[in-house]
Amino acid sequence: MNILIIDSQRVNYIDPGEYASGSVYQPYRLEVTSRPSDEQLARADGIIAFHSVVIDAPLVARMHRCRALVKATIGLDDVDVEALSAKGIHCSNIGSVGAEEVAEHAMALILFAQRKLLDYARHTRQGGWSWRAHNGEIRACADTVLGLIGYGATGRALARRATALGYRICFYDPRVERCGEGIAQGGTLKSLLETADVISLHLPLSPDTEHLMNDAQFSRMKHGATLVNTARGGIVDTGALLRALQSGIVSMALLDVVQEEPVLPQALIEHERVLLTPHAAFYSERSLAELKANALETIMGLLEGAEIKTVVNPDCVSGEAKGYA
Known part of the structure; x- marks a missing residue:
């Protein structure tokens, strides 16, 4: 064969x-x-x-x-x-x-933004040496609400890492009623957007989730929140994100995936509050x-006819029965 x-x-x-x-x-x-x-x-x-x-x-x-x-x-x-x-x-x-790797990548991006490492690196490269040389607030992990949109394998892996650092964790996932480990609080998308300081996306791309993060959802976010996307680029409307960055609703966007990849909008590449990685979160x-x-x-x-749990169309008719040789 x-x-x-x-x-x-x-x-x-x-x-x-x-x-x-x-x-x-x-x-x-x-x-x-x-x-x-x-x-x-x-x-x-x-x-x-x-x-x-x-x-x-x-x-x-x-x-x-x-x-x-x-x-x-x-x-x-x-x-x-x-x-x-x-x-x-x-x-x-x-x-x-690769779920564990994606969670680690997301956690690294979150800490990068939270500790203002981009500001500090830029400041020291220009010859400075002051811990005050950053934009916005620097909060301790224990004072930060991490909101996970999507609570499947990757979302749960990130929650385990974040809880060890002291984050308060909430999640939204219509397929998950509660967190069995007791480390995250489930709720509505509206409540998550209104309370989370950092929002991390962990959803598949589907007709229901395409451009889930649009102008309307960004307007509900807590002002100055950070957005992290290691899921699928199409979940975020790039134009809406740029407008949210311009208004200050989003303080920083950390993106491993973009809907236009691999040819990215210049406005994202050049934005001083956007950090991009090349769809690498899965990799080790x-x-x-x-x-x-x-x-x-x-x-x-x-x-070989084995039962495979990840098959998405188990009831499809065999090729031979439909006349495909």
């Missing part, structure tokens, strides 16, 4: 020679490409697609043998699951791989290795 691995054209996840052309993982033959040909798509029994590889209906139409597709990400916002289901192709993500040597191993294990399990 043939497994086609479609790597990202932006930043390769697969190292040269990692899966050498023609490598055999009995009974599977692995191929790696970032630009799949019609022939490669047509002969693939299973496909692994990495971040930024868009799985749309035209691409799915070129999959003639495929029975399973694994998106080697948590989110499936760039996957046409309906098109895959119509062709009898099971679709899965890789669960919460361990998480990258786990991501690839998990994706390969998942696609093999699907092709």
